[in-house]
Amino acid sequence: xxxxxxxxxxxxxxxxxxxxxxxxxxxxxxxxxxxxxxxxxxxxxxxxxxxxxxxxxxxxxxxxxxxxxxxxxxxxxxxxxxxxxxxxxxxxxxxxxxxxxxxxxxxxxxxxxxxxxxxxxxxxxxxxxxxxxxxxxxxxxxxxxxxxxxxxxxxxxxxxxxxxxxxxxxxxxxxxxxxxxxxxxxxxxxxxxxxxxxxxxxxxxxxxxxxxxxxxxxxxxxxxxxxxxxxxxxxxxxxxxxxxxxxxxxxxxxxxxxxxxxxxxxxxxxxxxxxxxxxxxxxxxxxxxxxxxxxxxxxxxxxxxxxxxxxxxxxxxxxxxxxxxxxxxxxx
Amino acid sequence: xxxxxxxxxxxxxxxxxxxxxxxxxxxxxxxxxxxxxxxxxxxxxxxxxxxxxxxxxxxxxxxxxxxxxxxxxxxxxxxxxxxxxxxxxxxxxxxxxxxxxxxxxxxxxxxxxxxxxxxxxxxxxxxxxxxxxxxxxxxxxxxxxxxxxxxxxxxxxxxxxxxxxxxxxxxxxxxxxxxxxxxxxxxxxxxxxxxxxxxxxxxxxxxxxxxxxxxxxxxxxxxxxxxxxxxxxxxxxxxxxxxxxxxxxxxxxxxxxxxxxxxxxxxxxxxxxxxxxxxxxxxxxxxxxxxxxxxxxxxxxxxxxxxxxxxxxxxxxxxxxxxxxxxxxxxx
Numbered sequence: 102x103x104x105x106x107x108x109x110x111x112x113x114x115x116x117x118x119x120x121x122x123x124x125x126x127x128x129x130x131x132x133x134x135x136x137x138x139x140x141x142x143x144x145x146x147x148x149x150x151x152x153x154x155x156x157x158x159x160x161x162x163x164x165x166x167x168x169x170x171x172x173x174x175x176x177x178x179x180x181x182x183x184x185x186x187x188x189x190x191x192x193x194x195x196x197x198x199x200x201x202x203x204x205x206x207x208x209x210x211x212x213x214x215x216x217x218x219x220x221x222x223x224x225x226x227x228x229x230x231x232x233x234x235x236x237x238x239x240x241x242x243x244x245x246x247x248x249x250x251x252x253x254x255x256x257x258x259x260x261x262x263x264x265x266x267x268x269x270x271x272x273x274x275x276x277x278x279x280x281x282x283x284x285x286x287x288x289x290x291x292x293x294x295x296x297x298x299x300x301x302x303x304x305x306x307x308x309x310x311x312x313x314x315x316x317x318x319x320x321x322x323x324x325x326x327x328x329x330x331x332x333x334x335x336x337x338x339x340x341x342x343x344x345x346x347x348x349x350x351x352x353x354x355x356x357x358x359x360x361x362x363x364x365x366x367x368x369x370x371x372x373x374x375x376x377x378x379x380x381x382x383x384x385x386x387x388x389x390x391x392x393x394x395x396x397x398x399x400x401x402x403x404x405x406x407x408x409x410x411x412x413x414x415x416x417x418x419x420x421x422x423x424x425x426x427x428x429x430x431x432x433x
Numbered sequence: 434x435x436x437x438x439x440x441x442x443x444x445x446x447x448x449x450x451x452x453x454x455x456x457x458x459x460x461x462x463x464x465x466x467x468x469x470x471x472x473x474x475x476x477x478x479x480x481x482x483x484x485x486x487x488x489x490x491x492x493x494x495x496x497x498x499x500x501x502x503x504x505x506x507x508x509x510x511x512x513x514x515x516x517x518x519x520x521x522x523x524x525x526x527x528x529x530x531x532x533x534x535x536x537x538x539x540x541x542x543x544x545x546x547x548x549x550x551x552x553x554x555x556x557x558x559x560x561x562x563x564x565x566x567x568x569x570x571x572x573x574x575x576x577x578x579x580x581x582x583x584x585x586x587x588x589x590x591x592x593x594x595x596x597x598x599x600x601x602x603x604x605x606x607x608x609x610x611x612x613x614x615x616x617x618x619x620x621x622x623x624x625x626x627x628x629x630x631x632x633x634x635x636x637x638x639x640x641x642x643x644x645x646x647x648x649x650x651x652x653x654x655x656x657x658x659x660x661x662x663x664x665x666x667x668x669x670x671x672x673x674x675x676x677x678x679x680x681x682x683x684x685x686x687x688x689x690x691x692x693x694x695x696x697x698x699x700x701x702x703x704x705x706x707x708x709x710x711x712x713x714x715x716x717x718x719x720x721x722x723x724x725x726x727x728x729x730x731x732x733x734x735x736x737x738x739x740x741x742x743x744x745x746x747x748x749x750x751x752x753x754x755x756x757x758x759x760x761x762x763x764x765x
Contacts, residue, residue, distance in 0.1 A: 171508045171711070179502050183529060192543060195527040197515055211524060215547060325711060353715050379503070379657060383685050385717025 104146045113140040162192040164212035168200040181399035202228040220245040244409035250294040260402045260420045262393040267424035268301030280343035328354030349374035371432035387429035436478045445472040494524040496544035496552045500532040513731035534560040552577040576741035582626040592734045592752045594725040599756035600633030612675035660686030681706035703764035719761035
């Protein structure tokens with residue numbers, strides 16, 4: 102037996118018109134809205150998307166572009182956002198930019214030709230200087246929200262965590278535990294997600310009156326292999342007290358390189374990451390890291406985008422979430 | 434300066450018509466084909482997809498549906514297939530079924546309405562009994578290929594690894610190293626990816642004349658949390674010699690549960706996984722596992738699908754790849 106909108110209306114005790122309003126994101130009272138949504142879930146009612154699209158001239162499809170799908174951090178983002186969108190009656194089109202602006206551009210054009218209503222974008226590492234395709238979205242009045250970072254060259258909604266504070270907390274923890282010479286493997290310093298973290302790193306040093314060297318901050322690609330190679334370069338010259346990175350996958354690369362060279366973690370070198378992947382507590386040794394509240398961040402991203410789709414036109418905001426330092430055995 | 438098809442033709446030393454044939458997957462000699470593809474890559478030439486679609490009535494888009502994007506194994510599959518498709522001039526639409534047939538169905542319908550030329554599908558765990566939407570693809574003459582497993586209820590191309598042999602090798606390794614009582618956490622026994630592996634498990638026992646109990650083979654969901662809970666149930670009754678699983682993420686759940694209960698791996702209990710994730714060599718202890726040749730498998734999957742798109746109509750085949758036993762420190 103196929104569940105229809107009439108069944109949802111009858112069981113919710115409201116009119117078909119009201120159910121239609123809820124499905125199509127039109128304003129109704131919060132009480133009625135939650136009652137209708139609850140009934141929709143109970144009955145497992147699937148509004149006919151094609152019919153909705155015809156009525157509303159919307160595709161009820163959101164494009165999500167992430168940079169790198171082999172880092173489980175982005176797998177988690179995809180998984181959360183898909184779930185959040187579905188609860189609001191939207192489909193997901195998923196794209197991968199491989200952290201390259203040119204691929205982001207192609208993917209966005211592809212999604213726009215498929216009539217997405219809006220976009221959620223994880224910025225690429227080389228995207229800051231090629232924002233034409235993003236400006237074009239604005240001209241086409243296609244709403245978009247950045248997640249995890251943002252391009253500084255365009256005012257837009259962005260949901261990210263407080264990298265400066267997270268990095269400050271991590272560096273402080275290291276400094277306060279006899280790690281004075283801390284190498285920091287980061288992405289291009291021009292990127293917000295790097296520069297904010299470098300700010301936090303410097304703050305922790307300066308606050309303690311300890312000196313650091315600029316050449317301890319090393320730009321590299323944010324993946325396993327690059328972190329491994331960069332670590333090889335470091336230990337060829339000297340063995341630092343600690344190496345910190347901007348994600349857990351990089352920290353794994355660092356640890357692997359140190360182990361392969363007979364250097365003990367954390368006895369000889371402390372290592373810390375960022376993200377707190379499901380796996381990170383399972384590493385040998387369990388990884389000290391900084392946890393971003395990714396579930397809440399994804400929920401807010403979807404909420405903001407849908408508000409924008411419904412015509413909300415207040416000023417764009419950067420929504421900054423606090424991070425949490427997770428101390429485990431990879432740091433002494 | 435925009436690169437055009439004429440530039441590609443001139444530099445390859447062939448006619449525009451020949452370049453067009455290569456781009457559109459029409460037959461040309463392998464030598465010419467590779468020369469043209471090489472030039473396309475050198476010049477970073479992007480054929481205008483819209484124009485191609487108009488001429489050929491194809492969308493040059495393939496839908497890929499994976500079950501669970503938070504398991505990095507599927508992240509790797511997505512990454513490889515995207516790359517392989519792009520090299521052949523195809524776009525990727527990515528879907529996630531969350532291992533549920535109902536979501537697979539909705540995603541396929543969505544993709545078909547977006548005019549995908551073909552589909553690559555990782556089968557869901559409850560899909561065997563609801564194949565209507567797959568039969569429909571056949572009726573609509575939309576080619577599809579299964580990867581990592583298959584539905585037995587439909588004859589189709591499938592690329593997978595030899596689970597029976599992989600599981601046999603792993604079980605043999607455990608039995609030959611004083612692990613006599615091996616629990617096996619598997620997905621629903623009805624599933625090909627479970628039943629084949631159970632065959633291998635039994636073969637290894639029988640070949641050695643060692644007895645096992647049917648209740649050592651336990652059905653559970655193939656994720657971290659379920660593996661953790663199932664392990665709790667096992668150790669409440671007795672401490673086995675070894676626990677093996679059908680993927681590395683489950684093995685992590687097993688190890689975590691054992692550690693949380695003060696049980697040492699591998700001294701008290703050996704633990705083995707399947708897949709050999711990038712992370713698996715980094716675990717504490719490094720994980721014994723079975724590696725599927727996922728890169729080659731993805732390449733073959735794309736090759737087969739594109740052959741089908743070009744009209745190849747020979748009998749469907751199951752392409753079985755050998756697996757490799759990787760022995761590390763999680764097993765004694």
